[in-house]
Amino acid sequence: MPVNILFSARPELWPVYQPLLTKGLSEAGLDFNLATELAPDQVDYAAYAPNGGLLDFTPYSRLKAVLSLWAGVETIAGNATLTAPLARMVDHGLTQGMTEWVVGHVLRYHLGMDRHITAQDGVWIPDAPPLATERRVCVLGLGALGEAAAQALAALGFNVTGWSRSAKDIPGITCLHGDDGLRHALSRAEIVVLLLPDTPATENTLNTDTLALLPKGACIINPGRGPLIDDEALLAALNTGHIGHATLDVFRVEPLPADHPYWAHPNVTVTPHIASETRPTTAAQVICENIRRGEAGEPFLHLVDRNLGY
Numbered sequence: 001m002p003v004n005i006l007f008s009a010r011p012e013l014w015p016v017y018q019p020l021l022t023k024g025l026s027e028a029g030l031d032f033n034l035a036t037e038l039a040p041d042q043v044d045y046a047a048y049a050p051n052g053g054l055l056d057f058t059p060y061s062r063l064k065a066v067l068s069l070w071a072g073v074e075t076i077a078g079n080a081t082l083t084a085p086l087a088r089m090v091d092h093g094l095t096q097g098m099t100e101w102v103v104g105h106v107l108r109y110h111l112g113m114d115r116h117i118t119a120q121d122g123v124w125i126p127d128a129p130p131l132a133t134e135r136r137v138c139v140l141g142l143g144a145l146g147e148a149a150a151q152a153l154a155a156l157g158f159n160v161t162g163w164s165r166s167a168k169d170i171p172g173i174t175c176l177h178g179d180d181g182l183r184h185a186l187s188r189a190e191i192v193v194l195l196l197p198d199t200p201a202t203e204n205t206l207n208t209d210t211l212a213l214l215p216k217g218a219c220i221i222n223p224g225r226g227p228l229i230d231d232e233a234l235l236a237a238l239n240t241g242h243i244g245h246a247t248l249d250v251f252r253v254e255p256l257p258a259d260h261p262y263w264a265h266p267n268v269t270v271t272p273h274i275a276s277e278t279r280p281t282t283a284a285q286v287i288c289e290n291i292r293r294g295e296a297g298e299p300f301l302h303l304v305d306r307n308l309g310y
Helices: 013-028 092-111 114-120 144-155 178-187 208-214 231-240 280-296
Strands: 002-007 033-036 047-048 065-069 136-140 159-164 174-177 191-194 217-220 244-249 269-270
Touching: 002 013, 002 280, 013 033, 013 159, 013 280, 047 136, 047 280, 065 280, 092 114, 092 144, 092 191, 092 217, 092 244, 092 280, 136 144, 136 178, 144 159, 174 178, 178 208, 208 231
Parallel strands: 002 033, 002 047, 047 065, 136 159, 136 191, 159 174, 191 217, 217 244, 244 269
Antiparallel strands: none
16 A cells, blocks of 8 residues: 655645655655645645645544654644644755855854955955954754754864753763853853744843843854844844844844844844755655655654654
């Protein structure tokens, strides 16, 4: 009996994913039926994006797992109609893209690139930056993306502190956790990278109080989630000069409205949610592997803890 797999995502993604999933499932030796429309009570697995239109999972009585095409699962983790296991996308292509973006923007701040790129004014100031070993970087969030970014920065010699809600142990990284750990991590961070998930517990992680802990002139990089930052508090800290600059890739409302203060602020760089993107070629491999595991009776990869929301 074939395994029935529903592809539920934007229609334009179907011709991209269909051959990749077909190839991967065939190579796994599976007998399968892959389609964009299936009788709900016949679906075994759903390759799923929240903007694909499927919201009510109640009729999907045979569902073995929902396999997210997105790394972020905050829009589905709280869906009360979904009782089957939910796996988030942890894709090495996505991880590599995020790592490259984070390292690039950390180096931009570390080396003071903006000064030379924008100030071609004929003034010769031989002001060399410190070595990476003298620059303190803090990565908030030590999941797959945060750990990869932290390790890449440490490999370049940066003095990296990582923070997470629960204790972690990552070679080469000073790992802190809990409220006291957050305060300590921020108090010494010259550059802060936010890669936390979006949950009620992480909303406004950077707020008036926590921003005040940062050294004067600290820089903020947020490719994680928009709600991690209290926007009004950040703008106020930028206006006083306590925060030197912020590079923001994610926002509470996207696209970022044209009249939002971030666009015009001289000490804010807005990038349009491009820090990393799911790569269909590698994402399809992750989906196929989880279906193979499900059919072989093996544990699914990257399951979401529904209580934590990630």
